[in-house]
Structure formats: structure tokens, C-alpha cells
Amino acid sequence: MAIKKRVSQDTLADQLSHQIESLQDGFRKLSKAATLTDLAVQFVGVVQGMFPGADIDLVYRPDKSVQWQKIIDSGAGDVEKFLALPSGQASSACSVDEISKRICMVQRLVDKSSIGVVLARKRPRTKNSDVDVVSLRLFIHLFDNAYQELLYRRNEKELIFSLNHRVLQLNSLIDTGIEVSRLDQNASPQQLALERAAALTNASKGVLRVTSGGHLKEEIYFPDGLLVQHTVSKTNRIASSFTFAENTYTFELFEKESRSGILPFEDTDQLLLDALARQVHASLENRYLHEQALEKQKFEQDMAVAAAIQKRILPTSLPVIKGYDVAGINIPSKSVGGDYYDCIPLRDGRYALVIADVAGKGVPAALLVSSLHAYLSAYLESTIPLAQLAQRLNKVIFRASTDDKFITAFVALLSPETGEIELLNAGHNPAYLLRNDGNVQEFRAAGLPLGMLDVDFPLKSERVTIGKGERLLLYTDGITEASDERDEFYDVHSPLREFFIHHKPDRAEVFIADLISDIKRFTGSAAQSDDITALYLQRTS
Amino acid sequence: MEQQFTLTSEMRDNRLIISTSGYVNNVGGEAIAKEFSRHFEKGTKEVIINLAQSKVVNSVGMSFLIEIIEQLHEANGKLIFTNLDPAVEKMLSIMGLFKFAGKEPTVEHAMKSFAHQK
Numbered sequence: 001m002a003i004k005k006r007v008s009q010d011t012l013a014d015q016l017s018h019q020i021e022s023l024q025d026g027f028r029k030l031s032k033a034a035t036l037t038d039l040a041v042q043f044v045g046v047v048q049g050m051f052p053g054a055d056i057d058l059v060y061r062p063d064k065s066v067q068w069q070k071i072i073d074s075g076a077g078d079v080e081k082f083l084a085l086p087s088g089q090a091s092s093a094c095s096v097d098e099i100s101k102r103i104c105m106v107q108r109l110v111d112k113s114s115i116g117v118v119l120a121r122k123r124p125r126t127k128n129s130d131v132d133v134v135s136l137r138l139f140i141h142l143f144d145n146a147y148q149e150l151l152y153r154r155n156e157k158e159l160i161f162s163l164n165h166r167v168l169q170l171n172s173l174i175d176t177g178i179e180v181s182r183l184d185q186n187a188s189p190q191q192l193a194l195e196r197a198a199a200l201t202n203a204s205k206g207v208l209r210v211t212s213g214g215h216l217k218e219e220i221y222f223p224d225g226l227l228v229q230h231t232v233s234k235t236n237r238i239a240s241s242f243t244f245a246e247n248t249y250t251f252e253l254f255e256k257e258s259r260s261g262i263l264p265f266e267d268t269d270q271l272l273l274d275a276l277a278r279q280v281h282a283s284l285e286n287r288y289l290h291e292q293a294l295e296k297q298k299f300e301q302d303m304a305v306a307a308a309i310q311k312r313i314l315p316t317s318l319p320v321i322k323g324y325d326v327a328g329i330n331i332p333s334k335s336v337g338g339d340y341y342d343c344i345p346l347r348d349g350r351y352a353l354v355i356a357d358v359a360g361k362g363v364p365a366a367l368l369v370s371s372l373h374a375y376l377s378a379y380l381e382s383t384i385p386l387a388q389l390a391q392r393l394n395k396v397i398f399r400a401s402t403d404d405k406f407i408t409a410f411v412a413l414l415s416p417e418t419g420e421i422e423l424l425n426a427g428h429n430p431a432y433l434l435r436n437d438g439n440v441q442e443f444r445a446a447g448l449p450l451g452m453l454d455v456d457f458p459l460k461s462e463r464v465t466i467g468k469g470e471r472l473l474l475y476t477d478g479i480t481e482a483s484d485e486r487d488e489f490y491d492v493h494s495p496l497r498e499f500f501i502h503h504k505p506d507r508a509e510v511f512i513a514d515l516i517s518d519i520k521r522f523t524g525s526a527a528q529s530d531d532i533t534a535l536y537l538q539r540t541s
Numbered sequence: 542m543e544q545q546f547t548l549t550s551e552m553r554d555n556r557l558i559i560s561t562s563g564y565v566n567n568v569g570g571e572a573i574a575k576e577f578s579r580h581f582e583k584g585t586k587e588v589i590i591n592l593a594q595s596k597v598v599n600s601v602g603m604s605f606l607i608e609i610i611e612q613l614h615e616a617n618g619k620l621i622f623t624n625l626d627p628a629v630e631k632m633l634s635i636m637g638l639f640k641f642a643g644k645e646p647t648v649e650h651a652m653k654s655f656a657h658q659k
Contacts, residue, residue, distance in 0.1 A: 034611070161607075161636070165600050168635045175628070199599045199632075204566060222597075223545045223564045257567040257601045 030146030039150055040071040043143050050135055059116040103133055107140045110148050169200050173275055180283040189283040193276045194222045201269040203253035211248045238265045240277040244284050251277050306366035313373045318343045321351055321416050327508035328535040338365030339476050339531035352380050355474040355535050356409035371400045372407055386424045386461040397451030406452040410474050424461040426450050432500050434471045471538040473500050478530035482519050485526045494522055508536045548572050556587040558648055562594035570605030577609050586618025589651045593624035603636050610642045621651040
């Protein structure tokens with residue numbers, strides 16, 4: 001008896017040992033499963049090792065509100081009618097149907113989902129023992145543990161994915177900031193930002209609208225050609241906008257994607273979109289400032305060239321004319337206009353006093369003045385009548401200039417010995433001649449400016465004689481239109497003519513210096529807007 | 542600007558080459574995964590995904606790509622990405638996709654890379 005009892009104990013120990021090994025092996029297999037289906041397949045395989053030839057069905061439901069989903073269907077029968085739910089706080093329930101030889105178990109899992117297992121023995125029907133029930137229960141506990149392991153790994157993976165995604169968002173935000181701030185005129189910072197915003201927030205689509213005064217100026221869609229449904233609900237839409245240069249830029253993103261469908265956008269999505277919109281705003285401002293700086297640089301280069309041309313053609317000193325005192329000045333403005341003056345001695349003993357003003361500023365104006373200087377010097381040597389000289393000048397200036405360029409000019413040919421002056425005013429400011437009796441003679445325009453029209457319009461010169469003590473003043477509109485801080489003209493408040501009448505110093509250069517002082521006193525701190533040019537002649541004997 | 546998603550595929554030397562165009566998002570990622578599964582079930586274990594015409598990929602699209610990489614890894618197969626836009630390459634790199642997947646400049650380079658591994 002003692003021997004028989006020991007054999008029986010050894011057999012039970014072997015069985016238990018075998019079961020423990022099966023359980024350990026089973027857990028190893030189950031814990032490797034990557035998905036629920038994979039886990040179910042592995043589970044059925046392990047259980048079938050313990051119950052050879054049994055039919056095993058496995059069903060699953062995420063929560064009580066939904067139907068069981070069949071994951072493994074081995075033909076154990078209509079499983080739902082065998083499944084009894086755990087009662088109360090119990091996490092599992094078991095029922096054994098002795099007629100159909102089925103063991104049915106339901107196990108509530110850690111995430112409130114449940115699995116149901118129906119095990120049916122094949123013919124010949126084998127009676128289910130208590131050991132079978134306990135064994136199946138143990139395997140179901142294994143499933144539960146492996147399921148927890150699966151969820152843990154899945155959560156860990158999702159956490160790593162989520163952390164990586166946050167790093168990606170931050171990195172992309174920095175990269176996008178750099179890319180949109182590049183001053184590459186071919187790239188659209190708005191388009192790039194829209195693409196990045198959609199990708200980083202998992203939006204399925206997006207649009208950028210540029211409006212001005214309520215009117216749509218531009219629309220960019222992502223993906224291209226997409227028509228955004230205006231019926232998308234507010235929860236599935238985020239927007240960010242800014243205004244720059246009277247244009248309102250509005251970024252809109254629609255429908256945050258996920259593997260399980262459309263989700264509401266999160267606060268961080270709005271923050272990302274706002275940040276990208278701010279980057280575009282800053283980029284547009286930077287581009288604008290960069291363009292302004294380039295324009296300023298080009299303008300300053302042009303002005304430097306214009307100033308160099310003007311400096312080369314303006315006289316460094318005026319000739320000494322016996323019996324006369326002559327002085328002139330040119331103060332270029334920042335934008336360097338096209339003023340010109342000179343006193344040119346001619347071969348026949350006369351002198352040409354010239355003052356001119358080109359419409360426009362910068363290099364084109366300076367080049368036209370240079371042309372005038374060259375043509376004038378050449379024609380004055382030919383001793384042709386002044387009116388004819390002006391007509392020739394008109395033709396060559398017309399050909400040498402663009403449609404919007406022309407020159408107003410005043411030419412006075414002085415015969416020093418007689419004091420006779422031949423004057424011609426081509427569209428210029430009137431010149432003043434102050435007589436000894438205090439009267440001022442004005443010489444107004446007798447023709448159109450030079451180069452305005454390609455026609456031989458009649459130009460008429462005048463002849464006058466300047467007596468001892470009498471004075472002639474030629475000037476440009478930079479003097480009469482010199483403005484103070486209130487944009488009011490010098491010639492309105494302190495008439496030039498009155499200054500000319502009442503200010504009669506002994507020397508011409510003193511008159512010029514005093515005139516400039518008077519203008520500066522008037523204009524105060526206001527910036528000089530145009531060239532200031534004057535030529536003054538007084539007969540001393 | 543990125544177009545709406547389209548996909549083409551071909552088998553060359555027993556390798557699946559999937560070429561995409563447009564936004565690789567939920568729709569795009571799912572289409573890639575379906576095309577992959579169709580061939581994977583038949584035993585294809587070497588896959589090339591040519592993203593030349595896809596300049597934008599979101600994280601949902603990437604999750605499908607990760608699944609493909611995992612399935613191939615389990616089956617001792619391999620995925621190689623080609624023609625990656627620098628921004629997309631950086632995204633995939635940050636998300637850790639190149640730990641188990643390769644990248645090559647072109648499909649031809651990827652084909653050679655597979656051939657050398659044999």
C-alpha cells in the first residue's frame with residue numbers, strides 16, 4: 001500500500017510539474033504577442049496543448065455596451081449563450097455545461113474589457129474534471145497577465161511615439177522659423193508654414209486666406225486643389241491670423257486625424273499654429289525691411305553717382321569779369337536733384353550766365369544736366385542767336401531724355417563793356433533785375449522747358465542793359481519752395497523779391513551767403529527737399 | 542504645393558516598390574499599409590517606399606510606416622525609404638524609423654543595397 005501511495009504521489013507531482021512548465025512556457029509565448037489577435041491565437045495554441053483536440057472559441061468586447069467580437073472561432077458553438085458574466089465585484093465567472101461538455105469562462109481584463117472562452121471537448125466526449133476547470137482558469141489568468149503586458153508595451157510605445165512627436169514638433173517649429181525667415185524671393189513662407197502646421201497638428205487639410213478690406217486677395221490650399229468644406233464644425237477647426245501691410249492673413253486647419261477617426265484639436269495644436277503664424281508675420285516684416293534697406297542702399301548709391309556727376313560739371317569758381325561781381329551757389333539736397341549753374345566766358349568777350357533745373361532727381365537728372373552742359377558749351381561757341389540756340393537745345397535734350405524729363409533754363413548773355421544782356425527764359429522761374437531806382441524788372445518764361453516737346457516752338461529773347469550798381473538774380477525753385485516744418489514755402493512768408501530789393505551788400509558772395517542764411521533761418525530744422533541754386537551778378541563800375 | 546494622395550506599386554526582383562505622391566496622412570498611410578499587406582501576405586519581405594513626390598508626412602501616416610517596419614522586422618524582412626525630402630528625412634529620423642528601416646537616395650540604390658545584403 002505504501003509503495004502504491006508513493007507512486008500515486010509521484011504521478012501527481014509529475015503532473016503538477018508538467019503543468020507548471022506548461023504555464024511558464026505558455027506565459028513566455030503569450031507575453032510576446034504584439035496584438036490582441038496575436039495574443040488570442042497564442043492563447044488558443046497554449047490551451048490546446050493542455051486539452052488536445054478541444055475546440056476553443058475566444059470572444060472579446062471592449063466594454064459592456066458592445067456586442068462580443070469573435071476573435072477565434074474553432075466551432076465550439078454559439079458561445080454567447082454559454083457565457084455568464086461575472087457578478088458583483090468578481091473579475092471572472094465560470095460555468096460548466098455537463099450535457100454539452102463545455103467549460104465557459106469570462107474574465108474581466110485590466111482595462112475593463114472582457115474575454116470569453118468556450119472550450120468544447122470533441123468526441124468521444126470527455127467529462128470535464130475539476131482539474132480541467134482549474135487549469136483553464138490558470139490559463140485565463142495567464143491571458144490576463146499577458147494582456148496587461150501587451151497594454152504596458154503598447155502604452156510605452158505610444159508614450160515614446162508621443163515624446164518623439166513632441167520633439168519633432170519643437171524641432172520642426174525651429175526649422176520652419178529658419179526656413180520662412182530666409183530671404184529667398186522664390187519661396188513662399190506662407191505656403192511652407194501652412195504645410196508644416198497641417199503636418200505637425202495632424203490636420204487633414206488647411207487653407208491660408210489673404211484678405212484686404214474684406215476682399216479676398218489670395219487663397220492657398222493644403223493639399224493643393226482641395227476644396228475645404230465650410231460646414232466643418234468649430235471643434236474640428238482651428239485658426240490663427242495677423243495683419244500686415246493692410247492684408248489680413250488667416251491660417252485655418254481642419255479635422256485632426258487619428259487612427260480611430262477625427263479628434264478635436266488640442267490646445268498645443270492652437271499654440272503651434274499661432275507660433276507658425278507669428279513666424280510668417282515676422283518673416284514678412286523682415287522681407288519688407290530688407291527690401292527697404294536694399295532700396296535705400298540703391299538710392300544712396302545712385303545719389304553718390306549723381307552727386308559725383310553734378311560736382312564734376314558745376315563750376316569750382318566763377319570767372320572774374322571786369323566791372324562786375326558774380327557769385328553762385330549750389331547746395332544739393334539729399335536726393336540730389338538736377339540743378340545747374342555756370343558763368344561761361346565766350347570767345348567774343350561775352351559771358352553766358354546759365355541756371356537750369358532738370359525735372360527729376362538722381363542719376364538720370366544728373367546725366368541730363370551733364371548733357372545740357374556739354375551741348376550748351378558747344379553751341380555757345382557758335383555765336384548763333386540765343387533763340388535759335390534754345391531751339392537746338394530743345395531738340396537734343398528731347399532726344400537725350402525720357403518722356404518725363406525736361407529742363408527749365410535761364411540763359412543771360414552779358415556783354416561786359418556795354419552792360420547789354422540778352423536773356424532767354426525757357427520755362428524757368430522769373431529772373432530779377434534790380435534797377436537803381438528800386439524797381440525790379442522780372443523776366444518771365446518766354447517758352448516751354450527744353451526737351452518737353454519735339455517741336456520748333458518760337459522762343460523769344462529779350463535785351464536789357466544793366467547799369468552800374470544794378471543787380472541780376474537767377475535762382476531755382478529750391479529757393480522759393482524751401483519749406484519749413486509746417487511745409488510752408490519760403491517765398492510765401494519771406495518773399496525772395498523783397499529780400500533781393502532790400503539786401504544790397506557790396507559783394508556778390510555776401511548776398512549769396514546772406515540769402516542762404518535767410519533761407520536756413522526760415523526752414524529751421526526741416527530737411528532740405530530740393531537743390532538750392534542761385535547766381536547773382538552786380539555791376540560795380 | 543502638396544497634391545492629394547496617390548500611390549503606385551510594382552514588383553521588381555521579388556521586391557515591392559511603393560511610390561507615393563502627396564500628403565502621407567491617415568488616408569495615405571492606410572493606403573500604403575494596405576498595399577504592403579497585400580504583398581506581405583504573399584511572402585514579400587523586401588520593400589522600398591519611394592517618397593519622391595511626398596514632401597509632407599504627419600504622425601498618423603508615420604504610425605502606419607512604423608507598423609510596416611515592425612511587421613517586416615518580425616518576419617526578418619526590411620524596408621528601405623528612398624528619395625526623401627530633407628524635411629521628411631529629418632521627421633522620420635526623429636521618430637526613430639531608421640532604427641529598423643534603411644534609407645537610400647534612389648530606388649536603384651535601394652535595389653543594390655538589398656542585393657548586397659544577400
